[in-house]
Amino acid sequence: xxxxxxxxxxxxxxxxxxxxxxxxxxxxxxxxxxxxxxxxxxxxxxxxxxxxxxxxxxxxxxxxxxxxxxxxxxxxxxxxxxxxxxxxxxxxxxxxxxxxxxxxxxxxxxxxxxxxxxxxxxxxxxxxxxxxxxxxxxxxxxxxxxxxxxxxxxxxxxxxxxxxxxxxxxxxxxxxxxxxxxxxxxxxxxxxxxxxxxxxxxxxxxxxxxxxxxxxxxxxxxxxxxxxxxxxxxxxxxxxxxxxxxxxxxxxxxxxxxxxxxxxxxxxxxxxxxxxxxxxxxxxxxxxxxxxxxxxxxxxxxxxxxxxxxxxxxxxxxxxxxxxxxxxxxxxxxx
Amino acid sequence: xxxxxxxxxxxxxxxxxxxxxxxxxxxxxxxxxxxxxxxxxxxxxxxxxxxxxxxxxxxxxxxxxxxxxxxxxxxxxxxxxxxxxxxxxxxxxxxxxxxxxxxxxxxxxxxxxxxxxxxxxxxxxxxxxxxxxxxxxxxxxxxxxxxxxxxxxxxxxxxxxxxxxxxxxxxxxxxxxxxxxxxxxxxxxxxxxxxxxxxxxxxxxxxxxxxxxxxxxxxxxxxxxxxxxxxxxxxxxxxxxxxxxxxxxxxxxxxxxxxxxxxxxxxxxxxxxxxxxxxxxxxxxxxxxxxxxxxxxxxxxxxxxxxxxxxxxxxxxxxxxxxxxxxxxx
Numbered sequence: 001x002x003x004x005x006x007x008x009x010x011x012x013x014x015x016x017x018x019x020x021x022x023x024x025x026x027x028x029x030x031x032x033x034x035x036x037x038x039x040x041x042x043x044x045x046x047x048x049x050x051x052x053x054x055x056x057x058x059x060x061x062x063x064x065x066x067x068x069x070x071x072x073x074x075x076x077x078x079x080x081x082x083x084x085x086x087x088x089x090x091x092x093x094x095x096x097x098x099x100x101x102x103x104x105x106x107x108x109x110x111x112x113x114x115x116x117x118x119x120x121x122x123x124x125x126x127x128x129x130x131x132x133x134x135x136x137x138x139x140x141x142x143x144x145x146x147x148x149x150x151x152x153x154x155x156x157x158x159x160x161x162x163x164x165x166x167x168x169x170x171x172x173x174x175x176x177x178x179x180x181x182x183x184x185x186x187x188x189x190x191x192x193x194x195x196x197x198x199x200x201x202x203x204x205x206x207x208x209x210x211x212x213x214x215x216x217x218x219x220x221x222x223x224x225x226x227x228x229x230x231x232x233x234x235x236x237x238x239x240x241x242x243x244x245x246x247x248x249x250x251x252x253x254x255x256x257x258x259x260x261x262x263x264x265x266x267x268x269x270x271x272x273x274x275x276x277x278x279x280x281x282x283x284x285x286x287x288x289x290x291x292x293x294x295x296x297x298x299x300x301x302x303x304x305x306x307x308x309x310x311x312x313x314x315x316x317x318x319x320x321x322x323x324x325x326x327x328x329x330x331x332x333x334x335x
Numbered sequence: 336x337x338x339x340x341x342x343x344x345x346x347x348x349x350x351x352x353x354x355x356x357x358x359x360x361x362x363x364x365x366x367x368x369x370x371x372x373x374x375x376x377x378x379x380x381x382x383x384x385x386x387x388x389x390x391x392x393x394x395x396x397x398x399x400x401x402x403x404x405x406x407x408x409x410x411x412x413x414x415x416x417x418x419x420x421x422x423x424x425x426x427x428x429x430x431x432x433x434x435x436x437x438x439x440x441x442x443x444x445x446x447x448x449x450x451x452x453x454x455x456x457x458x459x460x461x462x463x464x465x466x467x468x469x470x471x472x473x474x475x476x477x478x479x480x481x482x483x484x485x486x487x488x489x490x491x492x493x494x495x496x497x498x499x500x501x502x503x504x505x506x507x508x509x510x511x512x513x514x515x516x517x518x519x520x521x522x523x524x525x526x527x528x529x530x531x532x533x534x535x536x537x538x539x540x541x542x543x544x545x546x547x548x549x550x551x552x553x554x555x556x557x558x559x560x561x562x563x564x565x566x567x568x569x570x571x572x573x574x575x576x577x578x579x580x581x582x583x584x585x586x587x588x589x590x591x592x593x594x595x596x597x598x599x600x601x602x603x604x605x606x607x608x609x610x611x612x613x614x615x616x617x618x619x620x621x622x623x624x625x626x627x628x629x630x631x632x633x634x635x636x637x638x639x640x641x642x643x644x645x646x647x648x649x650x651x652x653x654x655x656x657x658x659x660x661x662x663x664x665x
Contacts, residue, residue: 186547194601260594
């Protein structure tokens with residue numbers, strides 16, 4: 001399989017009055033053609049900034065550094081603003097969380113769909129229109145031609161998100177970044193949109209990075225999963241490994257927190273992760289999760305923890321041996 | 336089963352708004368709540384589920400006495416709500432809202448926020464207020480040192496605990512939780528759900544839990560009511576509803592739940608995308624344009640509720656598949 005996206009040691013630093021906020025700390029991952037990588041984590045863990053960093057859309061204050069940042073073999077680090085704009089929306093497109101605020105209320109759907117294509121490809125407006133109709137039908141919108149003249153406020157939330165997806169597909173990108181694409185939608189619509197996204201991704205063989213906090217979505221659409229905590233990837237592996245054999249205490253804790261119909265007893269206590277995320281301003285000493293970890297020991301507060309390999313390509317950032325971690329996972333599953 | 340009077344009962348409750356569709360167009364009625372009958376008994380947790388726009392929040396407002404129903408009856412402890420003043424209702428029924436960031440006054444301290452109901456209702460002498468507030472803060476897992484803090488100094492989970500403390504300081508009988516955890520992270524959500532469970536046992540509370548997260552409803556609720564376009568389409572004890580959903584809409588909702596089981600793929604709920612326009616609802620059964628099992632009769636006549644069971648095992652479905660004329664389940 002061919003690599004589409006390669007990221008090595010990506011950092012995002014935001015200088016503040018009280019010091020530098022290290023929002024993303026040396027994260028590395030890759031996405032292959034036709035593969036879905038889910039980045040999962042709680043608010044403030046740096047998952048959204050990671051996607052903005054890839055798109056070159058960070059706020060001007062934020063500083064991005066990376067050893068490697070390449071899309072289909074092309075180095076994104078060396079590109080200037082114009083060259084990046086040529087890639088954005090063309091080779092790599094983004095779907096945002098709130099379709100109401102990311103569509104322009106003053107332009108018709110047709111206008112906004114055609115815009116990216118007219119900017120990036122040598123096409124006339126008619127061809128762009130044809131492509132827009134084709135894609136609106138692809139994303140399951142009926143009477144597509146008549147929708148082109150409508151404005152965003154005339155569409156429901158589900159339809160708007162479908163328009164956003166169609167817009168991302170206009171130039172046939174190699175890579176799609178979707179940041180919480182269904183959080184604002186109802187469960188029934190959420191299932192439809194995810195179904196659609198998975199089918200389109202397979203059909204067009206795109207790489208997909210899906211950012212979410214919902215473990216249900218992760219389990220159902222991901223091929224591989226990266227769990228983020230305090231700006232770092234704390235665990236990475238195939239979706240089966242992450243859910244059936246979570247190694248990192250944070251992943252184990254997250255999985256215990258969610259009620260599962262038919263499995264967790266009614267009214268029984270759910271697992272929880274006590275404590276709070278450490279401040280990301282300045283340098284962290286030791287493991288970022290140590291203050292909330294049920295298995296922490298004295299070394300955790302002093303030693304910097306690197307990602308270590310487990311069997312099957314799974315990696316986790318913890319001082320515990322693979323045997324100890326597997327044992328904890330088993331106990332967590334039966335508790 | 337029990338002959339106990341429900342703490343809260345609604346009979347054919349309706350709430351109709353008139354909406355102007357354009358500057359020169361005629362106003363049209365919009366029935367946000369269109370004939371809802373339900374009962375909540377002491378100690379129950381009623382889960383209320385449905386898509387956005389189905390009228391869940393309007394119903395909650397009516398139950399809180401914040402919105403007058405257009406027609407129908409609201410009974411509290413078996414007496415009509417009109418025999419209570421606003422303040423009397425507030426003493427019995429309290430809300431917890433979704434967004435702890437916008438439901439707390441940013442310019443008041445936590446102590447002020449939690450004690451406000453006591454001061455409004457004049458339920459405590461000045462020197463009793465502080466101990467009472469500290470008491471309820473302790474019960475809700477808030478440290479004493481937050482008494483003088485402001486909401487912006489607290490995390491999302493802590494703010495939601497403040498909202499819960501404020502609702503409970505009046506010792507209400509019924510708490511209406513409108514999406515209490517959907518603005519929170521997973522690890523915080525589980526803490527708040529645990530807290531709600533503990534408080535319910537400790538204070539013998541009754542909840543109405545409005546949520547679009549069916550996994551949360553399954554975990555918490557004893558009974559579930561499913562709402563579609565202003566009407567309840569199915570009501571059953573939780574186990575029964577999840578084991579054997581009868582209404583096709585309930586079925587579709589349950590099919591859309593993404594449980595964290597890898598390899599299952601995304602389910603296809605078979606529902607058309609279009610949530611109908613509530614100003615111009617479809618004729619007959621309002622669900623028929625999206626229903627995979629729609630029959631001819633569904634386009635013409637609205638189904639009537641088929642009620643089985645009574646009292647605590649109250650059980651209802653509103654669908655032609657289960658009509659008296661077609662008693663056999665499809």
